[in-house]
Amino acid sequence: MTLRSSLSGVGHALTDTFHQVGEQAKVVGSQLLETAKHRDHSWHHRLFNLVHDLGNQLIAHHAVATGN
Numbered sequence: 001m002t003l004r005s006s007l008s009g010v011g012h013a014l015t016d017t018f019h020q021v022g023e024q025a026k027v028v029g030s031q032l033l034e035t036a037k038h039r040d041h042s043w044h045h046r047l048f049n050l051v052h053d054l055g056n057q058l059i060a061h062h063a064v065a066t067g068n
Contacts, residue, residue, distance in 0.1 A: 015065040022058030025051050 029051035 011065070015062045018058045018065075019062035022055040022062065025055030025058065029055060 029048045032051065033045070033048040
């Protein structure tokens with residue numbers, strides 16, 4: 001195995017991890033939004049937006065990195 005193929009494997013593993021973290025961030029954001037609806041706390045909405053945006057950014061990064 002060459003250094004290049006090893007680094008490529010690491011890169012793919014990292015982008016897959018970023019994608020998974022992004023998906024999980026979106027789930028957490030959705031759960032926070034549901035909580036906010038029941039409690040009507042504006043900070044939940046702000047946190048949801050932050051987490052949701054983070055999830056989307058991680059997924060977009062994964063797509064660019066993998067060409068998908």
